[in-house]
Amino acid sequence: MIRRISLFAATLLFSSAALAGGDKVAFPEGYDKGVLYGIVDRYDIKQYRELWANKAAVDAVKAGKPIPSGTVLTLVQYKAQVDDKGTPVKDANGRFKKGDLVAFAVMEKRQGWGTEYKDDIRNGEWEYQAFKADKTVNTAAKLDTCFVCHKPHAGQDFVISLARFAGTAPGAPAAKPAGLTVAIADFLFGPEKVEAKVGQAVNWVNADDSPHQVTIAGPNGKRSAIMLKGQNASMTFDAPGVYNYICGLHPSMKGVVEVK
Ligand code: HEC
Ligand SMILES: [Cu+2]
Numbered sequence: 001m002i003r004r005i006s007l008f009a010a011t012l013l014f015s016s017a018a019l020a021g022g023d024k025v026a027f028p029e030g031y032d033k034g035v036l037y038g039i040v041d042r043y044d045i046k047q048y049r050e051l052w053a054n055k056a057a058v059d060a061v062k063a064g065k066p067i068p069s070g071t072v073l074t075l076v077q078y079k080a081q082v083d084d085k086g087t088p089v090k091d092a093n094g095r096f097k098k099g100d101l102v103a104f105a106v107m108e109k110r111q112g113w114g115t116e117y118k119d120d121i122r123n124g125e126w127e128y129q130a131f132k133a134d135k136t137v138n139t140a141a142k143l144d145t146c147f148v149c150h151k152p153h154a155g156q157d158f159v160i161s162l163a164r165f166a167g168t169a170p171g172a173p174a175a176k177p178a179g180l181t182v183a184i185a186d187f188l189f190g191p192e193k194v195e196a197k198v199g200q201a202v203n204w205v206n207a208d209d210s211p212h213q214v215t216i217a218g219p220n221g222k223r224s225a226i227m228l229k230g231q232n233a234s235m236t237f238d239a240p241g242v243y244n245y246i247c248g249l250h251p252s253m254k255g256v257v258e259v260k
Contacts, residue, residue: 189255
């Protein structure tokens with residue numbers, strides 16, 4: 001019994017130590033008086049998402065300055081409205097319609113934050129927090145996953161949607177490269193399965209407003225560069241086999257390359 005209690009206490013200690021940073025992030029009251037810098041239709045999870053930032057942050061980034069201390073980015077998740085078959089309904093512009101509020105994901109940057117983390121987890125001076133629709137903290141959220149997923153974006157201060165934020169997201173339609181091509185549109189790989197020969201290049205082209213990244217499954221899985229709208233990436237395979245892959249940014253997006 002005593003052992004059980006101490007184990008429980010140890011678990012508590014560990015988890016609160018791991019998550020403590022999130023407590024610094026308060027619910028961003030008035031976020032919707034800032035700048036709505038992006039809307040994301042998530043076909044993969046049938047959500048309509050809004051990206052909000054405080055104005056000072058947007059002004060700084062547009063002026064080519066670093067993201068300032070005090071920046072708060074709020075990702076608001078809504079269900080997409082669906083028809084009776086569960087398919088998202090679209091408005092006149094082909095965009096999803098906003099349904100019920102689901103949750104908020106917030107990241108906040110302050111000078112001096114983040115020093116307690118080791119380098120392999122630290123996201124600069126950012127902290128993350130998840131809030132439920134009623135604005136209370138979602139205590140079930142695993143905040144370390146926020147750090148893990150945003151970490152590869154260190155080159156753009158961990159803000160995945162920075163290109164939209166700066167208003168520099170390339171708007172040109174994706175060019176179709178020669179050879180074997182997989183189009184990425186509406187959060188789907190199409191075709192989902194392709195056959196390639198050993199050494200033959202497979203090209204992915206992103207036609208979505210959202211960035212995507214091909215990540216081959218398995219411990220030594222290769223990762224493509226992150227593709228913004230209109231960008232493409234290519235990979236070759238040295239050995240025959242079935243290569244399952246996902247999008248590194250949206251893991252519910254799946255595809256297969258069969259190499260013969
Ligand atoms: C599976 C990877 C993944 C995880 C885990 C993740 N994010 Fe993100 N996050 C993204 C992607 C991709 C975007 C860009 C918007 C989009 O495509 O939906 C994003 C965008 C954001 C944004 C808008 C600013 C930006 O970086 O573009 C905030 C705020 C945010 N996430 C907070 C969080 C919080 C808080 C958590 C943890 C509770 C979290 N994220 C976990 C992938 C992830
Ligand atoms: Cu993706």
